[in-house]
Amino acid sequence: MSKTNPASGMRDFLPVDVRKREYVIGIIKQTYESYGYEPLETPAVENIETLMGKYGEEGNQLVFKILKRGEKLAEQLAEFGELAESSNSGNSANSPNSLSDLALRYDLTVPLARVVADRRNELPKFFKRYQIQPVWRADRPARGRFREFYQCDADAIGSTSAIIEAEIISAATDILERLGFDDFVVRINHRQLLSQIATDAGVTNETEAFVALDKLDRIGQQGVLEELVSRGVDQSAAEKFLSLVTSDISNPELDHVIELCHSPKVKIDPSLARGLSYYTGTIMEINVPDIAGSLGGGGRYDGLIGMFGKEQIPACGFSLGLERILVVMDERGMFPPEIAESRAADVMVTIWNEETIPESLKLADELRKQNLRVLVYPEADKLGKQIKYADSIGVPFVCVLGESELAEGKVTVKNMKSGEQKVLERDQIMQVIKI
């Protein structure tokens, strides 16, 4: 008997879960389509070189690597054996990367940059794409932190115009509003503004400073101060840096984005850092009060595509965190009832005996042609047991094809909520069943 649980940090989604996820994904797709973003899909598995060196040191360690296969694996293992023999060095000479040629997608931005570099001539100059697919990270699983989770990204390639930022923010806020959120805030900042602040404060290693600052909402100002110092920033520079990023600062580029967004929910926050190293301009993040971390974030990255192609192509994108959105919507009871209830079917057709099964299948077929979702009870159990089953799985109507109904060419339709039963001609059924 094998273990039956999913792998650590991974989840199975039962029908009610899938329906909630698809409801949210449907609204995200529809909204991105309305802004002219087009769908793109990339493979789960990438060449390992595509992913390495794009996410910083921490990111590199979280990439799931796939073992080489067949002869290539055998060669690699043989080499390890020889190395161990000759150098007597145990595992020190064994680089795990040489065992692996492929890896699982870590985000959707790097694959996009690769595709844009690869297919530049087939894509519009101003390519706007959305992509809703899972990503994998070998993080330590914890409450609300999974090793497989969906990202919902929208990115616009090919322009440095502030229209790009404004539309990306507007699309994300449209989505959240359509889902029923009204208490979110969009914080924006600019990487060059942050760099300037770091320079002014005397911080020499800005990458380290941004990684520390990114933890502000989790560990607070004192925590960031300690982290800055532990990452080698001079104590007085760290204090000055923190003091500057937590005061009001204005910036003409950010003011322009805010003007174009035309929404009171968008605000400048000079302490917003974002973790990823590839951002070069505006950065943004959306938060709600009742959850740590963000519902989504993004920014401008004008250098990433150039890492794959001959051409530097400007780009800006936003990633909505599906899992966090679902958590908050569940906690707040924000799903429409038909989604939250997740009925298996609209109607169940009963079976009288083995000989009458073709009649039941025929009725089910007729009902399906009326756009109903129809179950046929699969076994000739007692009628009471069949109806009890329909009740147990929440099917709202049962069509009984018993001995007398079959003899008269009629159907008894039972409303499972009211208990009401009506004997009907077949062409009258739809008047009673209202879904």
Next chain:
Amino acid sequence: MSKTNPASGMRDFLPVDVRKREYVIGIIKQTYESYGYEPLETPAVENIETLMGKYGEEGNQLVFKILKRGEKLAEQLAEFGELAESSNSGNSANSPNSLSDLALRYDLTVPLARVVADRRNELPKFFKRYQIQPVWRADRPARGRFREFYQCDADAIGSTSAIIEAEIISAATDILERLGFDDFVVRINHRQLLSQIATDAGVTNETEAFVALDKLDRIGQQGVLEELVSRGVDQSAAEKFLSLVTSDISNPELDHVIELCHSPKVKIDPSLARGLSYYTGTIMEINVPDIAGSLGGGGRYDGLIGMFGKEQIPACGFSLGLERILVVMDERGMFPPEIAESRAADVMVTIWNEETIPESLKLADELRKQNLRVLVYPEADKLGKQIKYADSIGVPFVCVLGESELAEGKVTVKNMKSGEQKVLERDQIMQVIKI
């Protein structure tokens, strides 16, 4: 500069590809829902023990394995080093499996069996689920053979009734008919009938015989005969086996399924074998004349779930091959024009200059509220260049907000196909734009 191609055997899907895939997936979902199948999703990554030993020897070798991480990997590598030193045996003692704890999903049936064993109490007694997700196989990539591909599965758990088989076949044929296929054949057979034939012919190792027989449509009768003999089947037994499976045979269980399906497209074929080892009863496959291999296949597997749980639970399922369906539909030109054309948007709004951008964004917003997909040209280029761009990406209408339009509070709407232009009040735009 990194490589930009997807990994070997993997594919990027540009918008036109995604729209075709989603069109087919949409019809598959809708049809399965109409039969009361409910959606299930399982993780891409499974514990390696979950997958091993379920697909036969060939299958085992095609599973993508994920490298262990951190300390566990270091321990394993250290062990390899010690082994190599002490035994001087190079790689012979190194089992690649000990380097791996996780693996990529190989099909959707084994994960379903695991979930059913794991969540039995949360699921209906007669659980019917569909699942449309990618699977991964480390096969040698070839024309039409990919390492990542989608399966579209429907399975019914908990009943041995022939209604299950009949509905699974009817749902699959409904899907193909809705997609526009009219020349497919559903071949069915029964594993116990095949076993009986094998016994009658004097074949002792039936697993080997079925694997060979499964290749009949690819390698022909002579090929199967040779394969049977090479797999250790006695020459005369092999000849008798082949002669029996290619003659007409009737079987009451299969006759019953055919009666319930009520379709002239369903036929008994005693030579149908199916490759997978877990089938125990009816097996089925759908083919069209113009492609080798099947559009889908499945069967009854009453023993698989018991490999995961305490309970033996009967089950039967069918898997549609999305990639093959797409290939045939593309070759035959079966996609509706709006899918095959894949327009980026319905309307593009132009920009006059930097100052008028907010006006263009406002118009775009108004049009989105009318359920149009609207692009805003992102840069204040010359008007001719903007309109040329709309033409190049196939957008059918352009809304021009030029100097005179802005002064008068009007919009010029250009029909890109006819070339016709009309200067309109804003509330008249929708009368002209018909998508």
